[in-house]
Amino acid sequence: MDLTILRTDLAGISGEQHVREHPADRVIYGQTPLLAVAPGSLEELSQVVARLAAEPVAMVPWGGGTQQTWGRPPARPFVVVETNRLNRILDYTPDDLTISVEAGITLDALRAALAANGQMLPLDSPLPAQATIGGLLATAMDGPRRLGYGSARDLLIGIRVVEATGRVSKAGGMVVKNVSGFDMMKLYLGSFGTLAIIASANFKLIPQPRAAASILCRAQTPAPLWKLVNAIAASQLVPVAVEYLEGIAAIDAPFALTVASEGLPAAVERHLRDVAAFAQQAGVSTEVLRDADHAQLWSMINDVPQTAAPAVDELVTRVTCLPADLNRVLTAARAAAREADLSLQITARALNGIAYLRARGQTTALRLWHTALLKVAPHTTLLATPPALVAELPAFGAQIVNLDLMQRIKQEFDPDQLLNPGRFVV
Amino acid sequence: MNRAELIAELERILGPRGVVAHPDALYTYDADGCVMDTHEPHVVTLPTSAEQVSAIVRLAARIGMPIVPRGAGTGLSGGATPMRGGIVISTARMDKILQVDTANGRVLCQPGVINWELSQYLKPFGYQFAPDPSSQKACTIGGNIANNSGGPHCLKYGITASHVLAVQVVLPDGSIIWTGDGSSYLPGYDLTGVITGSEGTIGFVTAAWLRLTRLPEAVRVVLALFPEIAGASSTVSQVIASGLLPAALEIMDRLAIKAVNDMYRLGLPEAAGAALLIEVDGVEDGLDELLNDVTAICWRNGAIDVRPARTIAEQNQVWAARKNAFGAMGRLAPTYYLVDTVVPRTKLPQTMDEVGRISREFRLPIANVFHAGDGNLHPIILFDRRDRSQNQRALEAATSVMKVSIDFGGVISGEHGIGVEKQDYMTLLFSTDDLAAMAGLHQSFDPRDLFNPGKVFPKGRGCGELAALRRSGIAWSALKSS
Numbered sequence: 001m002d003l004t005i006l007r008t009d010l011a012g013i014s015g016e017q018h019v020r021e022h023p024a025d026r027v028i029y030g031q032t033p034l035l036a037v038a039p040g041s042l043e044e045l046s047q048v049v050a051r052l053a054a055e056p057v058a059m060v061p062w063g064g065g066t067q068q069t070w071g072r073p074p075a076r077p078f079v080v081v082e083t084n085r086l087n088r089i090l091d092y093t094p095d096d097l098t099i100s101v102e103a104g105i106t107l108d109a110l111r112a113a114l115a116a117n118g119q120m121l122p123l124d125s126p127l128p129a130q131a132t133i134g135g136l137l138a139t140a141m142d143g144p145r146r147l148g149y150g151s152a153r154d155l156l157i158g159i160r161v162v163e164a165t166g167r168v169s170k171a172g173g174m175v176v177k178n179v180s181g182f183d184m185m186k187l188y189l190g191s192f193g194t195l196a197i198i199a200s201a202n203f204k205l206i207p208q209p210r211a212a213a214s215i216l217c218r219a220q221t222p223a224p225l226w227k228l229v230n231a232i233a234a235s236q237l238v239p240v241a242v243e244y245l246e247g248i249a250a251i252d253a254p255f256a257l258t259v260a261s262e263g264l265p266a267a268v269e270r271h272l273r274d275v276a277a278f279a280q281q282a283g284v285s286t287e288v289l290r291d292a293d294h295a296q297l298w299s300m301i302n303d304v305p306q307t308a309a310p311a312v313d314e315l316v317t318r319v320t321c322l323p324a325d326l327n328r329v330l331t332a333a334r335a336a337a338r339e340a341d342l343s344l345q346i347t348a349r350a351l352n353g354i355a356y357l358r359a360r361g362q363t364t365a366l367r368l369w370h371t372a373l374l375k376v377a378p379h380t381t382l383l384a385t386p387p388a389l390v391a392e393l394p395a396f397g398a399q400i401v402n403l404d405l406m407q408r409i410k411q412e413f414d415p416d417q418l419l420n421p422g423r424f425v426v
Numbered sequence: 427m428n429r430a431e432l433i434a435e436l437e438r439i440l441g442p443r444g445v446v447a448h449p450d451a452l453y454t455y456d457a458d459g460c461v462m463d464t465h466e467p468h469v470v471t472l473p474t475s476a477e478q479v480s481a482i483v484r485l486a487a488r489i490g491m492p493i494v495p496r497g498a499g500t501g502l503s504g505g506a507t508p509m510r511g512g513i514v515i516s517t518a519r520m521d522k523i524l525q526v527d528t529a530n531g532r533v534l535c536q537p538g539v540i541n542w543e544l545s546q547y548l549k550p551f552g553y554q555f556a557p558d559p560s561s562q563k564a565c566t567i568g569g570n571i572a573n574n575s576g577g578p579h580c581l582k583y584g585i586t587a588s589h590v591l592a593v594q595v596v597l598p599d600g601s602i603i604w605t606g607d608g609s610s611y612l613p614g615y616d617l618t619g620v621i622t623g624s625e626g627t628i629g630f631v632t633a634a635w636l637r638l639t640r641l642p643e644a645v646r647v648v649l650a651l652f653p654e655i656a657g658a659s660s661t662v663s664q665v666i667a668s669g670l671l672p673a674a675l676e677i678m679d680r681l682a683i684k685a686v687n688d689m690y691r692l693g694l695p696e697a698a699g700a701a702l703l704i705e706v707d708g709v710e711d712g713l714d715e716l717l718n719d720v721t722a723i724c725w726r727n728g729a730i731d732v733r734p735a736r737t738i739a740e741q742n743q744v745w746a747a748r749k750n751a752f753g754a755m756g757r758l759a760p761t762y763y764l765v766d767t768v769v770p771r772t773k774l775p776q777t778m779d780e781v782g783r784i785s786r787e788f789r790l791p792i793a794n795v796f797h798a799g800d801g802n803l804h805p806i807i808l809f810d811r812r813d814r815s816q817n818q819r820a821l822e823a824a825t826s827v828m829k830v831s832i833d834f835g836g837v838i839s840g841e842h843g844i845g846v847e848k849q850d851y852m853t854l855l856f857s858t859d860d861l862a863a864m865a866g867l868h869q870s871f872d873p874r875d876l877f878n879p880g881k882v883f884p885k886g887r888g889c890g891e892l893a894a895l896r897r898s899g900i901a902w903s904a905l906k907s908s
Contacts, residue, residue: 175800210669
């Protein structure tokens with residue numbers, strides 16, 4: 001490969017100032033990309049990908065860079081394809097309650113545009129000032145409010161991608177209900193950019209709630225909090241988030257459960273009242289948080305699973321299981337962490353069976369802990385791994401189910417393994 | 427393998443009661459609710475297990491015969507029509523609800539379970555299966571999954587895809603897989619998501635873990651009457667824009683009101699040009715406040731009457747009228763063609779005007795019953811099938827509705843699927859590249875095009891051809907300009 005020619009060609013497409021050689025700020029697990037290129041339009045993105053495919057050289061899509069530690073490091077030398085210049089709102093008619101945005105827009109920028117019209121896209125992600133929509137979709141990152149509003153899977157109504165050859169294709173549309181053709185959105189969502197690079201996405205929006213508040217229940221042991229979780233699950237309350245917290249310094253308690261309610265003022269008050277009553281029965285203290293305190297709490301919780309700046313001795317994982325198994329899984333994770341003398345932080349979507357765990361300590365201890373975790377939660381995914389362990393630990397759990405079928409899909413979309421090679425399960 | 431051998435082999439797999447081969451009986455399976463195109467299958471099978479489905483699929487693969495899945499046959503896009511004959515696999519005998527797991531918010535059931543029966547079964551547990559197509563008293567879960575079905579309550583609760591947690595599928599090579607167990611984030615591609623809505627073209631669903639939705643603590647229903655459809659439409663827009671999220675927002679126009687009036691003794695004034703059904707639900711607290719706000723919006727938009735349905739009986743009556751409106755059309759004309767398209771919500775009033783124009787242009791009455799909150803239109807073109815000219819005009823009117831919907835930024839199907847009915851309109855919405863990406867996905871599951879062939883993709887540009895062109899990566903511009 002002649003890097004000079006490639007660089008010149010990419011500069012011809014996107015402009016000299018948008019192509020950088022061996023950029024130190026785009027390193028993934030110690031690997032520096034050959035180049036980073038930042039196309040400024042869909043057409044440029046398509047041409048860049050086509051040019052890189054012709055070389056051929058591997059590509060790693062890069063949004064805000066907050067989730068580049070997820071999974072495994074790239075398997076081959078690669079070029080980073082940045083989406084930061086693709087940050088426009090393409091179509092937004094507020095009364096339609098839909099929006100089309102380019103992949104590089106940050107979650108904060110999108111939120112600001114929507115808030116100006118009293119609307120929201122109820123997706124949460126760590127570090128929203130940096131995190132982009134494209135990255136959020138590629139990893140299918142969720143937030144605590146998935147309980148009430150669903151995840152990107154439920155809110156994504158259309159998509160435009162650039163495939164491995166540079167070909168542009170779309171699916172879905174700008175309407176909230178659509179069965180015209182296959183649901184390609186589901187295919188690209190959570191596929192880590194291994195099938196195509198997401199160029200733009202359409203979402204359904206919802207109006208901002210008239211009221212919002214939360215209740216924070218602190219405890220010295222986890223048991224009463226899980227009693228509270230069960231009481232909420234059995235009730236007809238419809239909280240938007242029920243988050244279990246452990247080892248979070250800002251909470252001022254070793255264990256906590258926090259419940260958010262959004263909607264009509266009277267309905268929110270009812271939730272606060274009922275959860276407080278459940279908490280009293282379970283014997284835990286409660287504190288109601290409103291306005292800035294409420295917002296600050298959830299912003300803090302959202303950032304707990306961040307992977308933009310993990311410590312060098314830190315393992316960040318996502319554990320998923322059936323909701324009723326979550327307490328048991330977290331109990332095992334806690335016991336294993338104590339035994340290995342690791343510090344542990346947990347945020348868990350208590351009614352969804354999803355938990356984000358940050359463990360810190362010695363390499364040997366982390367290895368042991370991860371082995372113990374896999375036994376109780378075989379689908380544990382690694383979101384950030386200490387360099388000493390990255391080559392060794394299975395990034396996507398003990399076993400990938402239906403791998404052969406996924407490989408056939410990959411073969412169909414990216415037969416030359418150009419898109420994020422080595423990163424994902426295929 | 428000749429026909430007798432095929433039947434013998436199938437009877438060996440399924441027993442004699444599991445095979446339908448009598449020519450008179452096959453006639454019943456030549457179409458679903460879409461009768462534009464009819465084709466009889468070679469044979470119909472009635473398996474009771476995934477293993478039997480797998481054995482049928484392996485046999486079909488060996489002899490190169492198409493497989494056509496069939497639930498209740500209520501589909502409106504021809505999804506169950508055996509376009510190339512072949513073996514129909516009916517889910518009629520796979521109709522068991524296998525496990526209700528409230529602790530994990532999931533229910534396991536077979537594809538032949540009827541949507542309505544599932545929700546009735548779940549009621550005593552305090553749960554429901556939220557998607558509720560108008561045909562819910564007949565349609566099956568398997569059909570709902572295949573078409574990613576909607577229903578009035580999708581406005582708040584989302585479409586079927588949001589309620590399917592994992593599926594057991596027989597793939598075109600006969601292998602049986604589970605795409606998950608109901609927990610989130612199984613590592614890898616979202617197979618559950620791509621199979622849902624694929625109209626039986628890439629896998630045959632033999633069981634599913636579905637999401638349980640808690641029954642709401644309280645429900646309120648209001649029926650608001652307007653002199654014209656415009657008032658009802660703008661009410662819908664304002665309700666949504668004002669930060670309220672009702673459970674359902676449904677509109678019936680003058681003709682539809684006329685049809686349901688006698689049948690359900692609603693006593694609606696037939697001078698009313700539109701009836702808007704509004705349902706709100708949630709915890710009891712705040713619900714009356716919400717209802718008052720909604721009612722005020724109705725009055726502001728020129729409602730002539732606003733009738734709250736307070737009792738369960740009253741609510742059921744209003745809903746029965748809405749959900750059975752299609753059946754009531756029989757009172758207006760011998761045949762109807764129900765068109766399913768979607769437009770952005772703000773384009774609804776203009777689209778309704780265009781539908782009125784189309785009705786006049788093709789000289790056929792069109793009734794409207796639709797999911798207004800979602801922008802999902804259902805113009806019902808009334809005609810007499812025996813009249814050739816009317817037949818032709820009905821088809822042309824339907825095409826016009828699709829074109830108008832696309833012109834307003836909409837799509838050609840919101841919840842009924844593409845099937846055979848709309849396959850040739852896919853090119854109005856999608857480029858060759860768009861279709862080729864879909865064909866690529868199809869190809870990775872069903873490279874021999876044996877599962878429900880001749881559907882979804884445009885005629886004369888089948889998925890095999892699209893996928894081959896896609897792979898070769900040539901002649902894109904040539905194809906696009908053709």
